[in-house]
Amino acid sequence: MGILQKAFELIYVKGYQTTSIDDILATTQVTKGAFYYHFRNKDEMGIAIINELLKPGFAAAFIEPLHTEGDPVKIIYDMMYAILMKNELLKVEYGCPAANFTQEMAPWHSDFTRVLNELSQEWKNAIIHCIRKGKKAGRIRADVKSEQVAVFIMSGYWGIRNMGKLNNSRSVYLIYLKQLKDYLHTLQ
Amino acid sequence: MGILQKAFELIYVKGYQTTSIDDILATTQVTKGAFYYHFRNKDEMGIAIINELLKPGFAAAFIEPLHTEGDPVKIIYDMMYAILMKNELLKVEYGCPAANFTQEMAPWHSDFTRVLNELSQEWKNAIIHCIRKGKKAGRIRADVKSEQVAVFIMSGYWGIRNMGKLNNSRSVYLIYLKQLKDYLHTLQ
DNA sequence: ATAAATAGATACTAACCCGTATTTTTTAAC
DNA sequence: GTTAAAAAATACGGGTTAGTATCTATTTAT
Numbered sequence: 350m351g352i353l354q355k356a357f358e359l360i361y362v363k364g365y366q367t368t369s370i371d372d373i374l375a376t377t378q379v380t381k382g383a384f385y386y387h388f389r390n391k392d393e394m395g396i397a398i399i400n401e402l403l404k405p406g407f408a409a410a411f412i413e414p415l416h417t418e419g420d421p422v423k424i425i426y427d428m429m430y431a432i433l434m435k436n437e438l439l440k441v442e443y444g445c446p447a448a449n450f451t452q453e454m455a456p457w458h459s460d461f462t463r464v465l466n467e468l469s470q471e472w473k474n475a476i477i478h479c480i481r482k483g484k485k486a487g488r489i490r491a492d493v494k495s496e497q498v499a500v501f502i503m504s505g506y507w508g509i510r511n512m513g514k515l516n517n518s519r520s521v522y523l524i525y526l527k528q529l530k531d532y533l534h535t536l537q
Numbered sequence: 538m539g540i541l542q543k544a545f546e547l548i549y550v551k552g553y554q555t556t557s558i559d560d561i562l563a564t565t566q567v568t569k570g571a572f573y574y575h576f577r578n579k580d581e582m583g584i585a586i587i588n589e590l591l592k593p594g595f596a597a598a599f600i601e602p603l604h605t606e607g608d609p610v611k612i613i614y615d616m617m618y619a620i621l622m623k624n625e626l627l628k629v630e631y632g633c634p635a636a637n638f639t640q641e642m643a644p645w646h647s648d649f650t651r652v653l654n655e656l657s658q659e660w661k662n663a664i665i666h667c668i669r670k671g672k673k674a675g676r677i678r679a680d681v682k683s684e685q686v687a688v689f690i691m692s693g694y695w696g697i698r699n700m701g702k703l704n705n706s707r708s709v710y711l712i713y714l715k716q717l718k719d720y721l722h723t724l725q
Numbered sequence: 726a727t728a729a730a731t732a733g734a735t736a737c738t739a740a741c742c743c744g745t746a747t748t749t750t751t752t753a754a755c
Numbered sequence: 756g757t758t759a760a761a762a763a764a765t766a767c768g769g770g771t772t773a774g775t776a777t778c779t780a781t782t783t784a785t
Contacts, residue, residue, distance in 0.1 A: 363645070364554070364641065366552070366554050366555055367554055369741075369742065369743080370742080370743065370744085371741080371742080371743090379763090380763060380764050380765075381743095381744085381745095381763095381764080381765080381766095382747095382748095382749095382762080382763050382764050382765070383762070383763045383764075384763095385743095385744070385745080386761085386762060386763065387762090390743075390744075391743070391744090442643070442644040443644070444640065444643075448640070448699055449640060451699055451702055451703055452632065452636070452637060452640035452641070452699065452702070453552065453640070453641065455630070455632075455702040455703060455705075456630040456631070456702065456705055457551070462702075462703060462705075465703060466703050466704070469700065469703050494715070494716070496712060497712050497713075497715050497716040497719075498716060500697075500700065500709060500712045500713050500716065501693065501713060501716035501717070501720070503696065503700065504692075504693045504694075504695075504696030504697040504699070504700055504713055505689065505692045505693050505696055506692075506696060507692075507695065507696035507699040507700065508691065508692030508693055508694060508695035508696030508697070508698075508699070509688075509692040509696070510696075511636055511639055511640065511692070511695040511696070511699075512657065512688065512691065512692055512695065514639055514640070514643040514644065514650075515639055515643060515650060515653060515654050515657050516654070517643075517644055517650075521688060524684060524685050524688045525685075525688050525689060525692055527682070527685050528682070528685040528686060528688065528689035529689070531685070532689070532720055532723070535720070535723040557771075557772065557773080558772080558773065558774085559771080559772080559773090567733090568733060568734050568735075569733095569734080569735080569736095569774085569775095570732080570733045570734050570735075570777095570778095571732070571733045571734075572733095573773095573774075573775080574731085574732060574733065575732090578773075578774075579773070579774090
């Protein structure tokens with residue numbers, strides 16, 4: 350886990366392909382023998398980072414908030430606000446770790462893409478579930494298509510991460526969040 | 538331009554970092570001497586690809602459609618539909634070339650980020666302009682914030698490109714487009 | 726025709742890459 | 756205390772990388 354943590358930090362900042370195993374060894378003070386005792390190769394370590402580090406963090410920040418009771422509009426907005434503005438691990442200049450992996454590995458590394466797709470599907474299902482609950486409670490219009498809304502919200506998130514990288518400033522997050530709030534209110 | 542074209546095709550599919558100069562030389566049948574006569578180094582070629590190839594193609598598909606007269610809702614939706622569903626150069630499994638570059642290069646290669654930011658700003662300004670015209674013509678509500686909407690639309694685009702990569706299917710584009718249409722109608 | 730500038734070809738370097746083979750140290754079991 | 760397994764250290768191999776040095780060929784200008 351120590352190796353994975355440090356490796357993740359390097360990869361999050363530099364990218365997977367450009368982070369060499371020697372880089373990881375240098376910063377972790379781990380020798381090559383130890384590294385290859387724990388991981389068969391670099392890709393196995395990459396997959397381990399996603400499963401052991403990314404998934405738990407993702408579940409805490411992206412999934413769990415959606416399971417709380419209340420107004421979906423508020424729940425979804427608050428989740429997004431927390432992810433973009435409060436989360437101290439995710440820096441605006443380095444974007445979303447999951448999106449970085451996706452962009453870099455798809456479509457060539459199918460192992461990565463499959464695991465990342467699982468992440469994405471979990472989020473999607475949680476959003477759909479949250480909206481369906483809101484519809485039953487009369488908080489969301491009955492004609493709202495849950496899946497469409499989920500996909501729309503997710504795409505907005507990944508896109509604003511990209512714009513944040515370009516602008517290297519959270520100010521674009523705030524602009525996005527304002528419009529997200531307006532959009533969510535149209536679902537009521 | 539021949540080198541740039543072939544190099545772009547390789548980079549679009551494989552990524553910038555993982556496309557070696559030797560790869561480019563092999564597919565272009567150009568020798569190393571010729572290559573380094575025209576470009577000082579790899580990054581200069583990368584910047585040239587963005588300026589000489591990406592920018593013109595971007596202007597044609599992303600900017601020009603926004604300059605036509607008419608209903609912004611229809612104009613913006615049609616533009617997005619054409620980009621996602623009709624453009625034969627942009628494949629769903631390889632995503633958006635500009636987004637790929639951004640994801641891969643930011644924040645370390647400031648030359649790339651700066652040029653890509655110019656692209657992004659041009660698109661943003663064109664969308665803002667389109668919406669402002671719509672407001673003046675009474676086609677868009679007066680209280681709509683043009684910049685917020687522009688950022689929201691752009692983030693949706695870049696995000697859905699990411700999801701398309703993950704799913705490797707245009708079906709997710711269609712789901713997104715439906716909700717985009719609904720969203721745009723709320724601006725009227 | 727000659728000189729100069731442009732363009733292209735070839736061979737090479739020095740650094741870096743991932744992964745392996747081999748050896749050494751540490752830990753645990755009996 | 757001996758043995759065996761687990762864990763870690765080291766050195767190296769085979770291949771790739773971006774970029775350079777050097778040489779040759781082709782235009783262009785005078």
